[in-house]
Amino acid sequence: MQYEDELYGKVEITEPVLLELMASRAMQRMKGIAQHGITALLGITPPFSRFDHSVGAMLLVRRLGATVQEQIAALLHDISHTAFSHVIDFVFDDQSGQSYHEEKKEEIVVNSDIPAILNRHGMDWRQFMDEEQFPLLEQPSPALCADRLDYFLRDVEFLKLANRSEIRAALESFVVAEGQIAINKLDAARWLAYTFIEADRASWSSFREVGLYQLTAEAIKIANRCGLIEEADLWGSDESLWSKLQSADHPEVTSVVRQITPGTRFTWSEENAAFHVATKVRSIDPPVANGGTVALLSALDPIFARYRKEYLASKQGQWPMGVVNAPSTIAKGDGGVFV
Known part of the structure; x- marks a missing residue:
């Protein structure tokens, strides 16, 4: 496969296990889940998907000389994200x-097509x-x-x-020192960290x-409490969950959903x-590799x-947050209710 990535350009991927995993149902689901969740759906933040980021993390470790095993781990690292990504963490306070996606990872993987693919290639999903x-x-x-560097570089432009x-220069500054990613120049480390x-x-x-x-989490909690959505809806796409919330025939849900707009602002109140x-x-504190030594930027x-x-x-x-420029006031939630 000639894979073209926004950050890393054209990359030839020949390993059968990587190609099969990229085409798996579990990975393809990630194309419907934006890295930024609801704010990406509203056009406020970049629209790239968890699939884009997961392949990107794989390509970055590959660029740095990682084994096929580490490339597989990179490809699968976000496989258990729900619709709206980290919004689910706000649902569960x-x-x-x-860390919700980390807690669910083994459960999601074992019930997916990932173990069978890995087994065909002589590997254990565990x-x-x-x-x-x-x-x-x-x-x-x-x-x-x-993981941290890929989503950062996808966001900054x-x-x-x-x-x-500047993004290309940052990529060129990455080296491997003492078994982890470091930066080869002090100025590049400063730019990256700031x-x-x-x-x-x-x-x-x-x-x-x-x-x-938080508003989106409140809408999800209320809709679940009222029986309008269930846990299975979290494992679909952003679009499908958002459609359910928007079409929910319930005044409390509608009251909150109407506030989830690009024009809504929040104040310290x-x-x-x-x-x-x-x-x-x-934040990051980059290790700086200089000759035979490695030191953290904060120490330098x-x-x-x-x-x-x-x-x-x-x-x-x-943070005490008030909602402004929204047509109604928020209904109070009562914590995550999915079990």
Whole structure:
């Protein structure tokens, strides 16, 4: 297969196991799930899918010399995302952890066509479930990994934080040192680290994105409580779930869904908060490879270390969020109700 990717260009994929997995029903489902969930559906954030990102993570570790096993792990790493992606974490009040897809991963994989495909190629699906065994793919925050870097690089041009040449330069700066991804130049590491924080500020933990996620979660909880949607609806596409919410014949659901628009804004409101939300805050601290040594950017640049620390501190705690420019007020939710 000649696969053409927005970030990595044309890549020839010849390994039968990778080709079969990409064509699997489980992977094809991911084409209907946007990385950003509801905000992508509304046109606020980039429209690329979990399929695009998963293949991208595979191509990035491949570019860095990963084994076929690590490429498979990369391809499958997001296989258990629901419709609307991380909105489901807001349904279950895990806004800061955002780990629902990880908790469901084994269950989803074992009931899919993935095990049979891997078995045909002499592999056991279980060997790909522990992502800690694949250090180019996954690392604990704030280290660099293919998962974190791929979605960042897919977002930054849309967010007007970087142009194509800067994205290409970032890709060229990635090296493998001491078994994990590092950056080969100090200036490139600074650009990456500061721009990553700006992406988090502009999108991933922005007031508007967090607010729209919470509103959508409230609509899902109410619709489920009223019997209008069930857990199976989470495993379809964004479009199908959104259609169900929009067509729900129930005043509480309609009241919330009407607020989920590109024009809706949110304010910090202690007195008139519709909800209180704490969210996941993202940053990186790139290892810099210089000759035979590897050191974290924060150790090489105290100014960056202080900037990152202050940024993370500024986002902590429960945010009292009021809804403005919306036609009605939010109905209070009662936590995740799916079992």
